[in-house]
Amino acid sequence: MPLSYTHLLLLAIACCVAELASAQAVAHRPRPAVATVRLTEVNWADGFGQQRLDTCQVKTAPETKENMRGTQYLEELHIVAGVSEGTNHGAPVNDGESDVGMEAVCALQATKPDSQWDQRLVEIVGIIGRAQRTNGYLHHPVLIANHNGNTTEKRFSDLVNFEMYIMCHLITDACVNHDVSAKASLLTIIRRGADFLDEAYRHRTPQQAGCEICPSHFMSVLDLCRATGEACYLNLAERLIQMGDQIGDDNQDQLPSTRQTEVGWLTYGMPDNPSQPGWGGQFASAWKRPYSQFDRLTTPDDHVEVFSVLALVLLLSDDTTENPEAQLPEAQLPKAQLMSDNVSIHSHFPGDGTVRFCICPKAAKTYPFTIQSNVAALDGKTCGVKSVAPFARVLEDPSLSNPNRWADDAASQFGAGERQSVKSVSRWLTFFSQTSQNACSDPT
Structure with a gap:
């Protein structure tokens, strides 16, 4: 972990x-x-x-x-x-x-x-x-x-x-x-x-x-x-x-x-090196997570890295209140959310004529989104993005601002297809489950 x-x-x-x-x-x-x-x-x-x-x-x-x-x-x-x-x-x-x-x-x-x-x-x-x-x-x-x-x-x-x-x-x-x-x-x-x-x-x-x-x-x-x-x-x-x-x-x-x-x-293995066995998985020095910002609705042709940050900054139409928080009662404030697979991502209306969404994809796959909103110009709009596993070369560029932070090793031998580090995580779960059952069966 x-x-x-x-x-x-x-x-x-x-x-x-x-x-x-x-x-x-x-x-x-x-x-x-x-x-x-x-x-x-x-x-x-x-x-x-x-x-x-x-x-x-x-x-x-x-x-x-x-x-x-x-x-x-x-x-x-x-x-x-x-x-x-x-x-x-x-x-x-x-x-x-x-x-x-x-x-x-x-x-x-x-x-x-x-x-x-x-x-x-x-x-x-x-x-x-x-x-x-x-x-x-x-x-x-x-x-x-x-x-x-x-x-x-x-x-x-x-x-x-x-x-x-x-x-x-x-x-x-x-x-x-x-x-x-x-x-x-x-x-x-x-x-x-x-x-x-x-x-x-x-x-x-x-x-x-x-x-x-x-x-x-x-x-x-x-x-x-x-x-x-x-x-x-x-x-x-x-x-x-x-x-x-x-x-x-x-x-x-x-x-x-x-x-x-x-x-x-x-760690009981290599206390000063979490890339070695013993940490319940396989880890590497964390790399700088990409930040991507779009001023348009994205499509599956737009690719972002797993666990990166994707910001959508969408310009509202002229007839939308520029600073709604200061002028409307709460019940009438504009609201919007991105919906995907029964998950909702809520929006932020900063009062500068835009609506903003912040997305952090947790898996390497294509995410389709539909906007639900009480703003007519937004309601029903669709977008999407494809999240991809990081290339192994990111391991060669660790984050300078987080020298003591570790992440799942992105090397291909620990993954299965686009599922990064899945073999490492599965190994840990299996190991702990077996150890727990053995210990309880024979506490001595």
Whole structure:
């Protein structure tokens, strides 16, 4: 995995140690030595933190609310609840991204309350409660498949289905919402999910152990311990950490999770050279990602590199308000989005007579797009672009501005056709899956 993810993982583990101490204080001490500062008790005065908070309030939170309005996330809850019909769309981890976004919006209520979001959250909590199974289990891909008659989909049967990751981010959502608003509706629902995990992980299986991919489960159950004062969630956290000690994690299997104190432990081969085996894949020094800008609608004849940035800057017609944000109520603001394979890319109207889209293709293939907009000159327009794998020569030109950043090796021997590094990634997944099952079958 890229080094940036490793840093985040180690930071999360460090936070878990601190959270474990805090949770123990809550569960076992009438007067804890330390306590978590509530979100409503902190305000950024200036600096980096305030800048990031402003960005979240102005850009991230509105985008999150818009995404949750459509069919990509909440609609799947409606399907699970039996309110509507349909199939699952996108990767399993998408639900987790939605949960993280909801957590951010709930946290912002501490500094900038939004009554409309409060009302929206009531609706979301209601549909989560209807979608959740009586035993506390909730995972869209599995439940939608079962709802549509596919009985082969089983819980915890797929290593990278991210079931625990997603369920536990919902637990964190509930804790944040409870901390900010003192409302217990979501917390009550999500406690059933935590109780399901508590029961499910009393007798581990290799499949369950392998699902410990991201550290959200450590953090969330400790959050829940602090929110409720219930020691059972502290005990659950301890069991999950002990399980990690038996099989390592999805980065390495050489050390117990609690002994991972340095990035170097993850490499166990060549700590100073991630291009060598041992990093869970095959990596090379990152090269400068291309940036392409077009002032027209692109076609499949236009080629861009995978993971590069493609910007479309389209001139609006003269009859479109030049600075709409300053002149129209929100309900009448021009909106536009690119649609492709059930994925939407939202636009930006900067007020200079243009509309802008920013695209980062994630696979080597042709992407067709259709514009949906309340601006007549844009609505129904089509465009496209072909994304291609980078040529191996990019490895000879590493990025000078990011000397310590690594990317999947683009060399042809690690790819299959246009699928860059797929052999390397598959090798890592197979290796970890086999190691997890062997460790659980024989913990000694």
